[in-house]
Amino acid sequence: MDYLVILLVFLVFLQTRIMDLKHAVYCLAAQSGAVALSCLVIGLASGEVIHGIVPAVLTLLVKVIFIPSAVLRIIGQLKDERESVSDINTNASTVAAALFLVLGYAIVNRILPDAAGKDVIAASILMIMTGLSLMVLRKRAIMQIVGLITLENGIYLLGLLLTEGLPLVVELGVFLDVLIAVVVLVILTSRMRLSFMTTDTSIMKKLKG
Amino acid sequence: MNIDITTLLYCILGLPVLFSIIAALNIAGKNLLHWLNRIAATAVGAAVIQLVCIFDPDVPYSSEYLYLDALSMWMVIIISTLYFAFAWTSKAYLDRDTNARYGYLRRFGYLEGRFYALSHMFVLIMLMVVLVNNLGLMWVTIEATTLVSALLVAFKFTRTSLEATWKYVMVCTVGICLALLGTVIVYHLQLTDIGPEKPLDWVYLVQNRELISPVMAKFAFCFLFVGYGTKIGLAPMHAWLPDAHSEAPALTSGLLSGSLCICAIYVLMRNIVILLPAIGIDFISGLCLGFGLLTIAAAVPFVLVQRDVKRMLAYSSMENFGLMVAGLGIFIPMAVEATLLHMFNHALVKYSLFYVAGTIMEEYSTKNMMRIHGMMVQVPKTALFWLLGIVGILGMPPIGIFFSKFYIIYGFFQAEHPWMGVLALVLLAGMLMGILYHIMRMLGGKPTRKAASELIGKVDAAVIFGLLLFSAVVSAQISELPVFNHLLCNAAKIVLGGAAL
Numbered sequence: 006m007d008y009l010v011i012l013l014v015f016l017v018f019l020q021t022r023i024m025d026l027k028h029a030v031y032c033l034a035a036q037s038g039a040v041a042l043s044c045l046v047i048g049l050a051s052g053e054v055i056h057g058i059v060p061a062v063l064t065l066l067v068k069v070i071f072i073p074s075a076v077l078r079i080i081g082q083l084k085d086e087r088e089s090v091s092d093i094n095t096n097a098s099t100v101a102a103a104l105f106l107v108l109g110y111a112i113v114n115r116i117l118p119d120a121a122g123k124d125v126i127a128a129s130i131l132m133i134m135t136g137l138s139l140m141v142l143r144k145r146a147i148m149q150i151v152g153l154i155t156l157e158n159g160i161y162l163l164g165l166l167l168t169e170g171l172p173l174v175v176e177l178g179v180f181l182d183v184l185i186a187v188v189v190l191v192i193l194t195s196r197m198r199l200s201f202m203t204t205d206t207s208i209m210k211k212l213k214g
Numbered sequence: 215m216n217i218d219i220t221t222l223l224y225c226i227l228g229l230p231v232l233f234s235i236i237a238a239l240n241i242a243g244k245n246l247l248h249w250l251n252r253i254a255a256t257a258v259g260a261a262v263i264q265l266v267c268i269f270d271p272d273v274p275y276s277s278e279y280l281y282l283d284a285l286s287m288w289m290v291i292i293i294s295t296l297y298f299a300f301a302w303t304s305k306a307y308l309d310r311d312t313n314a315r316y317g318y319l320r321r322f323g324y325l326e327g328r329f330y331a332l333s334h335m336f337v338l339i340m341l342m343v344v345l346v347n348n349l350g351l352m353w354v355t356i357e358a359t360t361l362v363s364a365l366l367v368a369f370k371f372t373r374t375s376l377e378a379t380w381k382y383v384m385v386c387t388v389g390i391c392l393a394l395l396g397t398v399i400v401y402h403l404q405l406t407d408i409g410p411e412k413p414l415d416w417v418y419l420v421q422n423r424e425l426i427s428p429v430m431a432k433f434a435f436c437f438l439f440v441g442y443g444t445k446i447g448l449a450p451m452h453a454w455l456p457d458a459h460s461e462a463p464a465l466t467s468g469l470l471s472g473s474l475c476i477c478a479i480y481v482l483m484r485n486i487v488i489l490l491p492a493i494g495i496d497f498i499s500g501l502c503l504g505f506g507l508l509t510i511a512a513a514v515p516f517v518l519v520q521r522d523v524k525r526m527l528a529y530s531s532m533e534n535f536g537l538m539v540a541g542l543g544i545f546i547p548m549a550v551e552a553t554l555l556h557m558f559n560h561a562l563v564k565y566s567l568f569y570v571a572g573t574i575m576e577e578y579s580t581k582n583m584m585r586i587h588g589m590m591v592q593v594p595k596t597a598l599f600w601l602l603g604i605v606g607i608l609g610m611p612p613i614g615i616f617f618s619k620f621y622i623i624y625g626f627f628q629a630e631h632p633w634m635g636v637l638a639l640v641l642l643a644g645m646l647m648g649i650l651y652h653i654m655r656m657l658g659g660k661p662t663r664k665a666a667s668e669l670i671g672k673v674d675a676a677v678i679f680g681l682l683l684f685s686a687v688v689s690a691q692i693s694e695l696p697v698f699n700h701l702l703c704n705a706a707k708i709v710l711g712g713a714a715l
Contacts, residue, residue, distance in 0.1 A: 164394075167398060175350030179354060181354070182358060189361050192365070193376060196376055209376070212378060212381075212456075212457045
């Protein structure tokens with residue numbers, strides 16, 4: 006489990022530095038894979054085999070295979086495949102991620118001083134906050150989707166650790182929602198490409214006041 | 215006729231699904247589609263009437279996944295009324311869009327089916343929000359409403375609607391993800407303090423709510439409040455609301471404003487009931503009052519400088535949601551009853567207003583209020599409904615909102631928050647002046663355009679009149695209508711924590 010947490014933290018930090026859209030999606034897929042693995046580990050440790058395997062398999066199918074391939078398909082149709090930010094922005098988001106990690110440990114020590122998987126909780130808080138910062142700081146639609154899935158993964162991991170998984174029906178519903186959300190976002194992105202000739206969301210600022 | 219509640223509920227949930235499948239497959243002709251749509255909604259409406267007749271508010275119904283008590287019954291009434299109104303106004307609205315000269319849909323015949331399928335799914339998911347018994351499933355369905363309605367908001371895929379939808383999906387999904395975090399923490403609390411049986415079951419949690427420990431409960435509530443507050447459109451998180459409401463097709467705006475946001479308030483209420491003893495009334499009431507009044511305050515300046523007619527209505531919706539949340543935060547029976555009544559009135563009046571606004575946009579082919587003058591002369595029928603609806607939404611007597619707003623404000627003074635009451639009154643007065651200024655400019659004056667023809671037909675006029683009348687009659691005569699009165703009292707009791715178990 007410790008190795009998985011290290012891997013996750015590494016992947017999240019990597020995510021803040023990647024500017025190429027394709028690589029960002031690969032990184033996201035790897036991150037979701039790590040979440041699926043930890044899902045399996047936690048599920049098997051708790052003893053209930055079905056409740057451990059089903060969410061892990063679903064994570065694998067939805068977040069590692071379906072979502073990245075859908076997003077990659079859209080990227081294939083784009084011409085400018087890079088996020089358009091300067092180095093300062095990247096460094097800022099990496100430093101922010103580091104701060105989030107410290108914050109995560111601080112929060113865990115304050116609220117749950119005797120919880121079992123402190124590191125996992127800190128990692129999931131890191132993922133939640135980094136996902137949020139990616140959504141705010143990045144301008145490309147694809148990068149914002151990546152941020153959203155990172156955020157979702159973080160919440161999922163936290164839920165997994167705090168409760169050993171939500172009830173199965175709810176879990177299925179959550180997966181369905183993530184799936185539909187990505188489909189909707191991909192539809193919107195491709196429409197954006199047709200209407201604006203780019204997926205840079207910062208040019209959409211007509212609606213104000 | 216003796217049909218039991220289970221059959222009726224399956225009927226209510228099944229018919230929209232059936233219709234959306236037919237509409238999505240595009241096997242029916244256009245006229246047949248319009249009629250099937252009306253039949254589906256009317257049948258659901260009839261089923262709801264039957265349900266109201268046989269349902270005893272003191273005895274909640276529950277099955278494995280469904281739960282129906284007075285509060286959900288009240289919400290079902292609101293949603294199905296709007297559903298009915300939607301079905302009977304949609305033909306008139308879509309006919310304008312299929313107009314051979316300029317209509318958007320004239321080249322894409324199949325889009326009508328898609329619009330119907332999405333809209334009916336949207337209503338169905340909102341009905342599911344208020345009928346499921348499980349906090350987790352409530353979260354799932356709320357998120358699903360965002361996604362379905364996103365496709366409706368972006369229905370015409372214009373540049374501005376894309377922008378609005380992108381903002382809507384991004385902001386709401388992040389907000390709702392925070393609510394998921396809150397729900398996860400509630401489940402954690404259930405596991406540590408109550409026990410693993412019946413995970414996240416609302417009734418079970420309410421029965422054992424005294425056992426929940428306070429520290430984490432506060433955390434959970436903050437996440438839930440921010441999350442569902444985003445969906446309601448409370449002030450710092452409201453960025454998506456005016457955009458989505460103004461760019462969506464008028465019928466969708468009506469549904470979004472009328473029923474979607476109050477579904478989020480409903481889920482927030484359910485969560486508050488559970489966390490109430492652990493957190494204490496002061497914290498919850500403070501948050502609700504503060505954010506509610508902030509929302510009203512944030513909406514007022516934007517109304518004053520507004521030029522877009524639907525954006526103005528969107529900000530007026532924000533004002534009303536702020537008032538509802540503040541009314542919830544007062545936490546005395548009268549104010550909560552008034553809040554629930556306000557949800558009902560606001561839904562009905564706002565739906566008709568959005569419909570009329572859509573009509574005005576078609577008649578004058580502009581959204582800009584500064585370019586519309588002399589409606590009284592040119593389009594008297596539209597002008598009449600527009601004036602009636604606006605008078606209603608501002609809280610003037612003939613329409614029901616007067617009563618609900620009045621009782622919410624009265625609640626402020628009863629619950630010893632007099633200064634907040636005064637503040638709310640001042641803000642509402644600002645709202646009234648802003649909106650009336652724009653409306654009077656639109657209605658009066660000399661017409662500047664020659665060609666503006668009346669587009670309100672017979673059916674939609676009847677529906678809008680019916681909505682306004684229904685709202686007025688229910689609010690003014692609530693003590694004379696035992697069914698509604700009983701339902702409303704019980705619903706308020708549930709919100710205040712004395713769930714009928």
